[in-house]
Amino acid sequence: MASYDNQNLLSGGGGRTNGGNISIVSSRSAGTTNNETEKSPFLEKTEPVRLTPGWEENNLPNDELNFKGMTMERAKMELNPPRDKLLLVFLTLMIHGVGTLMPWNMFITAKSYFVDYKLSQNYTGVESEYGTYFLSSVGFASQIPNLLFNWLNIFINLGGNLTKRIVYSILIEVIVFVVTVVLAMINSSEWPGAFFWITMTTVVILNMAGGIYQNTVYGMAAKLPFKYTGAVVLGSNISGTFASIISILSSQFASSVRTAAIYYFITAMFVLLLCFDTYFALPLNKFYRYHELLKEKEIESNQRANMGARPPYWTIFKQAFPQLFNVFFVFFITLAVFPAVHSDIKRSDPDFVIGDDLFVSICCFLTFNVCAMLGSLLTSWVTWPKPKYLVWPVVLRAVFLPLFLFCNYQPLNISRVLPVYIDHDWVYWGIGIVMAFTSGYFSSLGMMYAPQSVEPQYAMTAGMFAAAMLITGIFSGILFSMVFPMVVQYNFLEWLH
Secondary structure: OHHHHHHHHHHHHOOEEEOOEEEOOOOOOOOOOHHHHHHOOOOOOOOOOOOOHHHHHHOOOHHHOOOOOOOHHHHHHHHOOOOOHHHHHHHHHHHHHHHHHHHHHHHHHOHHHHHHHHOOHHHHOOOOOOOOOHHHHHHHHHHHHHHHHHHHHHHOOOOOOHHHHHHHHHHHHHHHHHHHHHHHHOOOOOOHHHHHHHHHHHHHHHHHHHHHHHHHHHHHHOOOOOHHHHHHHHHHHHHHHHHHHHHHHHHHHOOOHHHHHHHHHHHHHHHHHHHHHHHHHHHHOHHHHHHHHHHHHHHHHHHHHHOOOOOOHHHHHHHHHHHHHHHHHHHHHHHHHOOOOHHHEOOOOOOOOOOHHHHHHHHHHHHHHHHHHHHHHHOOOOOOOOHHHOHHHHHHHHHHHHHHHHOOEOOOOOOOOOOOOOOOHHHHHHHHHHHHHHHHHHHHHHHHHHHHOOOHHHHHHHHHHHHHHHHHHHHHHHHHHOOHHHHHHHOHHHHHO
């Protein structure tokens, strides 16, 4: 009897069952001795017990293996999808959105610190062109590495896995801000040239890390419902508002420009450290883990279908191109006028409610960043127009290019010949508000629509393409803004005649 039970069990018969419970009769319990076990021909060739051999023979994937690899927590999430309680994931991605553009916003908003203090003739004792070309130089130093690394990060896994890319990028940015704070503490009046080029080098390093960080965050947000990509865009707009408010507060309450700059840049370090901490809190959230699980299933299914083939980048780009163009053109128009043109528009009415000392800080930087933030926030409730028609209002925003030139735009060291057609400060402020609001609103819509325009398994790649097009639009707009001083100097309207 003992040998029969072993034979029946090892040949796949499954032993005796009682109500679906398997009862395995061992040789020892049936009276078989060790010697008998050694002599048994059935036990010489041992193999694992197969309850249903068809599963293992067919090598089916995990989701077809009747809960194989399924934990209780995962099963519960499958049956009852978790919600984003207290909007913790939304707020975390918004914080990372703040961090992605923090370096860029901190440097351009600190224009007065660099141009009017560190590189000014009053501080250095010599006349130089470092201050004249500082903002455009920062633009190139920022966006060329940012552009390069954003595009490379789509095709090449720069910096390892997701955690390494985000952690190393943030740590590098923190170190660069430490160097910037040290430079603010040191008296650099005797070496303005060295200060200028050290600052440009730190900007390059900062944006190399920032390019990888920004692209990775948008790819991470693309795993979640599309409004979470909007959270990153919202955060990037809040970043500018935050930088503007900190700049105004530090300049008003600090005892000197030097002290104000130290507090200003230290604040950026704290924001980046907050991004560092909140990233490690994401995997603890059930909502985030649930959507990671869904994305892993899609990737696993796609790998089985394509046998590990690389994503069809050209196909993804073509499918997402209408929204990629929208993202590009919104930022192209915005950066063509902000901050280069916008920050050089002077007050026309000496009795205007805002004085000269705060006119640029409030009417340019604070207004733009607050209104862009509100426009981006609106997309959480309103998504109009739909993807097919978004291109029309995006293209119409090109009207802001001549409108800003018609205002009292006075570039540094340039004699304006073009007449000032809009000399009413309230009208100029209204134009700035509309430009900023539409920038935040339409850019958020484009970034949210892009991952939806491709198949679900390619949403992350489409999100990374959108982030790269965002940076391309910024870079192209900055490049194009260099034309405007010549336009007002030589009166382009006369050329048209």
